[in-house]
Amino acid sequence: DSGVTQTPKHLITATGQRVTLRCSPRSGDLSVYWYQQSLDQGLQFLIQYYNGEERAKGNILERFSAQQFPDLHSELNLSSLELGDSALYFCASSAPGAYNEQFFGPGTRLTVL
Amino acid sequence: AQSVTQLGSHVSVSEGALVLLRCNYSSSVPPYLFWYVQYPNQGLQLLLKYTTGATLVKGINGFEAEFKKSETSFHLTKPSAHMSDAAEYFCAVSVNSGYSTLTFGKGTMLLVSP
Numbered sequence: 001d002s003g004v005t006q007t008p009k010h011l012i013t014a015t016g017q018r019v020t021l022r023c024s025p026r027s028g029d030l031s032v033y034w035y036q037q038s039l040d041q042g043l044q045f046l047i048q049y050y051n052g053e054e055r056a057k058g059n060i061l062e063r064f065s066a067q068q069f070p071d072l073h074s075e076l077n078l079s080s081l082e083l084g085d086s087a088l089y090f091c092a093s094s095a096p097g098a099y100n101e102q103f104f105g106p107g108t109r110l111t112v113l
Numbered sequence: 114a115q116s117v118t119q120l121g122s123h124v125s126v127s128e129g130a131l132v133l134l135r136c137n138y139s140s141s142v143p144p145y146l147f148w149y150v151q152y153p154n155q156g157l158q159l160l161l162k163y164t165t166g167a168t169l170v171k172g173i174n175g176f177e178a179e180f181k182k183s184e185t186s187f188h189l190t191k192p193s194a195h196m197s198d199a200a201e202y203f204c205a206v207s208v209n210s211g212y213s214t215l216t217f218g219k220g221t222m223l224l225v226s227p
Contacts, residue, residue: 043217104149
């Protein structure tokens, strides 16, 4: 158990819908990262937040957005869902000054039908 | 910017054989290097890391890796494979920068046969 929690574990929805994935980092960690993992694209970095502020952006679509709240939990919002958005979405967290060593949550499996 | 290349998307070994998973990195500044393991339907778990100091690092489950600056490599090894080692392994690199993130390789699936 890494200490990073993600909900829900599974999510099934239809094309065109909007979903929200939630992540709680390890106690004391200020950075939260979101990743998408799919068979064809592999593990892709989406976005990073540090203490409530966006720190880095990766291959995140404009239909996707994220935020980190004052209590440091984070949400990833996916809208206008397409079949190709079906994937595993991971959240990770890291402590300040920890060489970017990241601890991963168990993931949310999103299925878009 | 940094990058990681993992040679071989799949590696097959017999139980008890040496495991060698290859990772080469590219970085313009001294890197921090990591190996993660992912079991089916689970998140990534840190196996080991190199930050500074000793270039041979030992991790969990009997794995170790050696940082070789001259070869820009960080290969993962284990003397004797166990069936439970079957998983996907990811090499990752970051640098000492406040805005640096982890860059992952594409992963290598380790298959262990009896």
